[in-house]
Structure formats: structure tokens, C-alpha cells
Amino acid sequence: xxxTVRFGISIDNKLLESFDQLIENKGYMNRSEAIRDLIRAxxxxxxxxxxxxxxxxxxxLVYDHHVRDLSEKLTEQQHENHDKVISTLHVHLDPHNCLExxxxxxxxxxxxKIADELIRVKGVKHGKLVMTTTGEELH
Amino acid sequence: xxxTVRFGISIDNKLLESFDQLIENKGYMNRSEAIRDLIRAxxxxxxxxxxxxxxxxxxxLVYDHHVRDLSEKLTEQQHENHDKVISTLHVHLDPHNCLExxxxxxxxxxxxKIADELIRVKGVKHGKLVMTTTGEELH
Amino acid sequence: xxxTVRFGISIDNKLLESFDQLIENKGYMNRSEAIRDLIRAxxxxxxxxxxxxxxxxxxxLVYDHHVRDLSEKLTEQQHENHDKVISTLHVHLDPHNCLExxxxxxxxxxxxKIADELIRVKGVKHGKLVMTTTGEELH
Amino acid sequence: xxxTVRFGISIDNKLLESFDQLIENKGYMNRSEAIRDLIRAxxxxxxxxxxxxxxxxxxxLVYDHHVRDLSEKLTEQQHENHDKVISTLHVHLDPHNCLExxxxxxxxxxxxKIADELIRVKGVKHGKLVMTTTGEELH
Numbered sequence: 001x002x003x004t005v006r007f008g009i010s011i012d013n014k015l016l017e018s019f020d021q022l023i024e025n026k027g028y029m030n031r032s033e034a035i036r037d038l039i040r041a042x043x044x045x046x047x048x049x050x051x052x053x054x055x056x057x058x059x060x061l062v063y064d065h066h067v068r069d070l071s072e073k074l075t076e077q078q079h080e081n082h083d084k085v086i087s088t089l090h091v092h093l094d095p096h097n098c099l100e101x102x103x104x105x106x107x108x109x110x111x112x113k114i115a116d117e118l119i120r121v122k123g124v125k126h127g128k129l130v131m132t133t134t135g136e137e138l139h
Numbered sequence: 140x141x142x143t144v145r146f147g148i149s150i151d152n153k154l155l156e157s158f159d160q161l162i163e164n165k166g167y168m169n170r171s172e173a174i175r176d177l178i179r180a181x182x183x184x185x186x187x188x189x190x191x192x193x194x195x196x197x198x199x200l201v202y203d204h205h206v207r208d209l210s211e212k213l214t215e216q217q218h219e220n221h222d223k224v225i226s227t228l229h230v231h232l233d234p235h236n237c238l239e240x241x242x243x244x245x246x247x248x249x250x251x252k253i254a255d256e257l258i259r260v261k262g263v264k265h266g267k268l269v270m271t272t273t274g275e276e277l278h
Numbered sequence: 279x280x281x282t283v284r285f286g287i288s289i290d291n292k293l294l295e296s297f298d299q300l301i302e303n304k305g306y307m308n309r310s311e312a313i314r315d316l317i318r319a320x321x322x323x324x325x326x327x328x329x330x331x332x333x334x335x336x337x338x339l340v341y342d343h344h345v346r347d348l349s350e351k352l353t354e355q356q357h358e359n360h361d362k363v364i365s366t367l368h369v370h371l372d373p374h375n376c377l378e379x380x381x382x383x384x385x386x387x388x389x390x391k392i393a394d395e396l397i398r399v400k401g402v403k404h405g406k407l408v409m410t411t412t413g414e415e416l417h
Numbered sequence: 418x419x420x421t422v423r424f425g426i427s428i429d430n431k432l433l434e435s436f437d438q439l440i441e442n443k444g445y446m447n448r449s450e451a452i453r454d455l456i457r458a459x460x461x462x463x464x465x466x467x468x469x470x471x472x473x474x475x476x477x478l479v480y481d482h483h484v485r486d487l488s489e490k491l492t493e494q495q496h497e498n499h500d501k502v503i504s505t506l507h508v509h510l511d512p513h514n515c516l517e518x519x520x521x522x523x524x525x526x527x528x529x530k531i532a533d534e535l536i537r538v539k540g541v542k543h544g545k546l547v548m549t550t551t552g553e554e555l556h
Contacts, residue, residue, distance in 0.1 A: 375552030
């Protein structure tokens with residue numbers, strides 16, 4: 001049945017402050033409205049098909065390597081997929097922040113899964129998958 | 140003062156259902172975690188709207204290196220911006236196709252310009268800029 | 279004035295024989311070409327003897343990322359020198375072993391120090407610094 | 418039969434100037450003596466065995482990408498071995514000079530061959546192979 005429901009979310013104090021600024025900046029009426037828009041945008045991506053075809057993607061991650069066990073967790077997850085993760089470029093942005101770009105090759109659905117697993121790791125500040133192509137059928 | 144706060148949001152029933160599917164699909168533990176990631180991503184994007192801010196991006200390119208002068212043109216353009224292009228990871232996909240990922244750091248407007256110039260070079264089959272962050276003010 | 283000059287060198291018969299084998303083995307066209315490469319390499323090394331000159335090196339590391347705290351220690355040390363470590367390429371060799379290559383730019387003495395500190399970390403199976411050049415005065 | 422022979426080599430004017438400085442700096446009596454030492458040092462490396470065992474190496478190259486067809490030639494050679502060249506990290510040192518590090522995996526003899534072919538390309542200012550290990554037998 002359609003209708004409106006309500007639920008609570010917990011969030012870091014400082015992150016909420018920045019978000020409230022963004023809300024004001026963008027002219028939203030309230031947090032609910034802004035979050036509903038973010039949710040809708042994320043659902044668009046879900047519609048993409050990720051199937052059996054061979055593909056290649058890049059995963060960009062930004063994180064603070066001082067978060068406990070974070071770099072070990074990310075390394076471990078990449079190694080579990082060492083046959084698909086071709087290689088990773090690591091740039092040391094400052095004493096705290098790292099940027100990593102992985103090149104991942106495999107079935108579209110596997111590439112997507114590897115990206116999702118990495119991006120949702122606690123401590124990863126921003127993550128993004130670019131699904132590209134092995135170039136074979138493109139001319 | 141830093142710490143965790145809690146607030147409620149109201150949302151359409153059906154939209155929440157779809158979002159719960161996405162959460163499960165991506166492997167998040169709960170809604171709060173997923174929404175915090177969406178909020179962080181929206182803050183990253185906001186920074187990119189102001190051209191003057193220091194930021195960092197990755198540019199993914201797929202191309203056939205046999206196209207005449209193509210790899211020379213791409214190398215030349217990257218060198219003209221050698222102070223902003225931190226480094227480039229090159230993967231040889233097959234005898235013809237190359238994948239390159241560049242890490243570019245600078246003002247948002249400059250990073251976008253460098254990406255646009257590379258992506259529109261004739262012979263580049265697919266190109267995509269990921270606008271990310273130096274991670275400095277994200278928590 | 280730039281241009282090509284010619285000069286003669288005298289050499290032991292047997293030494294030349296061995297060198298001719300090496301030339302063939304490496305696929306050089308002639309002795310001049312091979313000797314020019316040796317001369318350039320010796321000039322690169324000379325620069326490294328003076329600690330103050332701006333130069334660039336690559337550090338190759340192989341290690342087992344399952345050794346406790348190892349990848350965190352290596353990441354930490356690289357970040358402390360984030361202004362000199364341009365970037366790092368990470369390849370996942372198998373479920374256990376990692377290969378990393380760092381590109382480090384700075385005074386020869388600093389680059390050597392960074393390499394030494396990384397290579398002697400407990401758990402690094404093999405490490406090697408290649409002292410190369412920014413290419414500026416080499417012709 | 419043992420004995421001394423003499424042969425001529427041709428060399429860029431400026432390269433010879435730098436080499437003469439090095440000779441004076443190191444206290445050699447003449448060019449022949451210095452070159453004989455370089456040749457002897459290069460022969461040491463030839464003695465290494467490069468066989469059938471699976472290994473991994475890194476190849477560091479510094480070159481001026483403005484040398485005609487150079488970057489195309491290097492890309493072409495890497496692609497011919499795309500099943501062995503895992504990936505390449507490219508750093509733009511200045512408007513002219515490039516540094517590339519390749520990670521190459523395969524039989525020791527093949528890795529050596531790929532490195533030799535790249536290093537001897539005309540226009541490569543400095544090149545160096547680091548033969549390392551897949552880490553499997555090292556503990």
C-alpha cells in the first residue's frame with residue numbers, strides 16, 4: 001500500500017552540518033526532501049544491467065588510511081579477487097588521505113560486486129565505479 | 140563538538156521499498172550507512188560546482204593505440220598539464236586496445252577541462268571523468 | 279655545438295669478444311649504440327653520488343600482505359613522504375603476495391633513505407631501488 | 418688469440434662532454450679505460466641465468482616523448498606482449514620527459530627479452546630491469 005513512512009538515521013555531527021549547508025545551498029525545504037532526491041538518483045544506477053559479458057571497469061576510492069584496519073581490509077578484498085583486479089594505482093594525497101584507482105576485468109556482474117564491496121567499507125569517504133569496455137566491439 | 144546525532148526522515152512507502160532493495164543489493168548493513176554514503180557523495184559533487192576549489196579526479200580512457208598519432212596526441216596533452224596529471228596507469232587489454240586511468244589534481248575547472256580535452260580526441264572509444272575529492276573536509 | 283663526433287678506444291681482444299656477445303644478446307645494432315647506453319647509465323649513477331641533486335627513482339617491493347600490520351606500516355611510511363612519493367602501482371600477484379612499485383622524486387639522498395626504510399621493513403621479501411633520472415641533462 | 422684491438426665509436430657531442438667530465442671526476446686516465454670498466458660491469462649482468470621459471474620484474478624507462486614515433490614504438494612493443502605486461506605506470510616528469518614503470522610477468526627469459534627490447538629503443542635515455550619474484554618460494 002502506498003503512503004508515507006518515517007524512519008530515523010544516525011549520522012556524524014560534522015557530516016550533518018555540511019549536509020545542512022548543502023541543503024540550504026541547493027534550496028531544499030528540508031532534509032527529507034534532499035535525501036529522497038539522493039535515493040532516487042541512486043536507484044537510476046540500479047537499473048543498469050550487469051550480466052555475463054566480459055568487461056573492464058575502474059574503481060576510484062578515497063579514504064583515510066589511519067582508520068583502523070582499513071587499508072588491510074581493502075588490500076584483503078582486492079587479493080581475494082586477484083584474478084580480476086589487474087592492478088591498483090595508489091596516490092598519497094596528504095598525510096591522511098589516499099586515492100586508489102583499481103582496474104578490474106571480468107564479468108560485468110563480478111566487476112560490479114567487487115566495486116560495491118570496496119565502496120561500502122566503513123571509512124571509505126568516496127567511491128565510484130566506471131564501467132567501460134574492453135574496446136572489442138566498439139569502433 | 141563531534142559525535143553522532145539522530146534525525147528522522149519521511150519518505151514514500153514504495154520509494155523506501157526500492158531503496159531497501161538497493162541497500163541489500165549493495166550489501167550495506169542498514170539504511171543509515173547507505174544514506175551517509177549518499178550524503179558524502181553529494182558533498183563531493185557540490186565541491187565540483189565551484190570551479191576554483193582544489194580537488195582531484197580520475198579520467199578513464201579506452202582507445203585503440205593503432206589509430207594514427209593517437210597515443211602521441213594523448214601523451215602530448217597529458218604532458219602539457221604535467222603539473223596537474225599526477226600519474227597514469229596503462230593496461231594493455233589486447234593487441235589493439237588500451238585502458239588508461241589518469242589521476243588529475245587541481246582546480247575543479249581545470250581538471251574538467253583536461254578530461255574533456257582527452258575524451259574528445261578522435262579515436263578514444265570511451266572516456267569518463269570521476270570527480271572525487273582530496274578527502275580533506277569529509278568525515 | 280651539437281653534432282656527432284667519433285673517437286677510438288683500445289680494448290683487450292677477449293673482452294671485446296664477450297662484449298660483442300652481449301651486444302648480440304641484447305639486440306643492439308652496433309657497438310656505438312651499446313656503448314652510448316652504458317655511458318648514459320654511468321652518468322645517471324654519477325648524479326646519485328651527490329645527495330643534493332633533484333632526481334627520481336623507482337622502488338620495487340614484494341611482500342605478503344598477510345604479515346600483521348605490514349601493509350599499514352608500508353602505507354604509513356609512504357604517506358609520511360607523500361610530497362616525494364608521486365604514486366604507487368600495486369599488483370596482486372596471488373592471494374598472498376603483493377608487488378608494489380613506487381615512483382619517488384626528490385634529492386638523491388632522500389630518495390635513497392625512503393627506499394632503505396621501506397625495504398628493511400620486516401616482511402618485505404624483496405626490495406630494490408632503481409636510481410634513474412629526471413632526464414633533464416641527458417642527450 | 419689475446420691482444421689489444423682498437424675500434425671507433427660515434428657519439429653525440431654533448432654526451433661525450435658529459436662523459437669526459439665523469440672520466441675526470443672519477444680519475445680515469447683516458448676514455449678507453451673508463452669504457453672498458455663499463456663493459457666489464459655490463460658483462461657481470463650477462464652471467465645471470467634467465468630460464469623457464471615463472472617470475473615477475475619491473476622495467477623502469479626514462480625517455481623524451483618528443484622523439485619521433487618513440488611513444489608509439491614503446492606502446493606497440495608492450496602490446497605485442499600484452500599477456501605478459503600486467504600494467505604500466507606513467508609519470509609526466511616535465512613537458513619533455515616521461516618515466517614509465519612496467520610490471521612484467523612470465524618466464525624469466527621472456528621478461529628479460531621484453532626489457533632488453535624496450536631499453537635499447539633509440540631515444541630511451543635510461544632503462545633498468547629489476548628481476549624480482551612472485552614471492553611464492555620466499556618466506
